Structures are given as structure tokens and as C-alpha cells.
Amino acid sequence: MGHGGNAIDELMTDHREVEEMFARIQAMTTGSQQLRDMVDEVTIELVRHSVAEEQYLYPAVREHIQGGDRLADKEIADHGRIEKILKQLEKTDTDTAQMGPLLQQLMDEVAAHVQDEENNLFPMLRQACTAQQLDDLGDKIRRAKSMAPTRPHPSAPSSPTASKLLAPGAGLVDRARDFVTGRGKS
Template sequence: MEHDGDVIAELIADHREVEEYFARFDQAPPGSEERKRLVDALTIELVRHSVAQEHYLYPAVRKYLDGGHALADRELADHGRIEHLLNELQQRQTPDEDFAYLVRRLRTEVTAHVDEEENDLYLQMRSNVDAAVLQELGDKIRRSKKTSPIRPHPAAPDEQPAGKALAPDLGLVDRVRDYLTGRRHT
């Protein structure tokens, strides 16, 4: 789903989409193909969101916020844990014994990360960064999500400029792989 607004509005809208995928997962029958499809859609959304943040939000956090380097490092560590869980889930099928357990762990990590962002980081950004900069970051993030990777790549660099340079190539590879394997995008 495409959004509009500044970087904070854009990222909060992403968070609500992720919450919706988790809710729909809970409603789907255990072991169903619907659950796998929802985890695939959730993965796509989380990876696109994370890559966009890593490329645009966290450099701005480092630049504009007091203690921004430590904040950005903490956020990147959260992303690393989430990406490893997504990678584990991509290797499982819904009937697998630990599939639902991994989704619960993922939800716990994502919920804690979202709470921290919305109740601390985004408030600091809103207070310390000019509205025009926040709008520009929102535009950059929306553009970035159109070509960013859609599968977890835990070994790919998060730091700039290497991570930013690789993202479109990984995104293309991911989309070709999905086309060939029949993985649907929601």
C-alpha cells in the first residue's frame, strides 16, 4: 500500500499494516496456506520498511538528534534480530512445528521495536527536525520501497554506502526469484 505524508506518517502507516498482517495471521487456520501467504506479505512489508529506514531515517537520526549514533545503532540491532527471524520463517512451512512459535517471536520483536520508535524516536524527530526535511525523507522512503529488497538478506551490509548501493540489485533479484517460484505479493 502506498502512503503519503512526511517520514513519520509514512512509517507509522507501515506499522499499522504490519499489525494488520499479524491480526490476519491469528485469524487464519493453523497450518494453512493462508498463514504462509500472510507471512510472505509480512516479510515483504518488514524488509521494505527496514531497508528504507536504514537508508534514509537512521542517517537523519545520526545527523539531527543528540545521541543519534547510539539510537541508530540500537535500531539497526533490532532490525538485525527481526531479519534473522524473517530468514528463519522463510525456510519453514506452516505445518512445521516451530512456524507459529517463530511468528510469535517475530511479533514480540516487532512490537517492542515499533513501540520504541513511535514513543521515543519519532517524537524526537518531530521535535528536532524541520518539517520540510521530514517531508523530503518521506518522499525518499516511498521511492526507496519501490525497488528495495523484499526478502531478508541478513548478510547484506546495513551501513552506507554499501547497503544503499546493493539494495536495488537485491530488490530486482528478489522480484525475479518470486516470479519464478510463484511467491505472490499482497
């Protein structure tokens, strides 16, 4: 998290990190604390990434890409589905029969979302924005990720304005909970 560079490079690095986490998850056995820790870690990364995209990337898509409203709305809907799965995973014991299918559903949803962004959205954004605009957007995304919540909040508003107002507070509460419980420290 917080890799430097322009927005597209930043987000693509996040995508590769999540793919690596998924590979580690697939190699684990169900019912282990190690699996719970890894699910928590991937949840933290996906929530931070999604919040940053909703606050800054998708408004830039709306502003700079023709038909950007439709594209941004589709990506936000993807996030909503992913966040609901993350919330289910948060409540599911790693040794139950539901864990495997939920993890597979999450990996499938994230893979489709990543492929769509990298094959469609990012090339359009790269063409529509200057290098300086993408660098500035990268800085904003890194700041947003550092303040973002670490737990799924599927019922939270997804508008950029509401997210910018509410995410830092939710992020502070989530990080305090994580500190007390040790979540995300593996």
C-alpha cells in the same frame, strides 16, 4: 506501501499495516497455504520498511538528534534480530511445531521496535527536523521501499552507503524471483 506524507506518517502507516497483517496471521490455522502467503506478505513489507529506514531514517537520526548514533545503532540491531527471524520463517513449513513460536517471536520483536520508534525516536525526530526535512525524508523512504529487496538478507551490510548500493540489485533479483514463483500476490 508508499502512502505519501512526511517520513513519520509514512512509517507509522507501515506499522499499522503490519499490525493488521499480524492480526490476520493470528486468526489463521497452521499448515495452510493462506498462512504461507500471509507470512510472505508480512516479510516483504518488513524487509522493504527496514531497508528504507536503514538507508534514510537512521542517517537522519544520526545527523539531527543528540545521541543519534546510539539510537540508530539500537534500531539497526533490532532490524538484525527481526531479519534473522524472517529468514527462519522463510525456511519453515507452516505445519511444523516451530512456526507458531517463530511467528510469536517475530510479532514480539516487531511490537517492541514499533513502540520504541513511535514513543521515543519519532517524537525526537519531529522536534529536531523541519516539516520540509520530514517531507523530503518521506519521499526518499518511499523511493527506497519501491527498490528494496523483498526477502530477508541478514548477512547483507547494514550501513546506509552499502545498502543504497546493494539493495536495488538485491531488490531486482528478489522481485524477479517473486514474479516467477507468484510470491506476494495474494
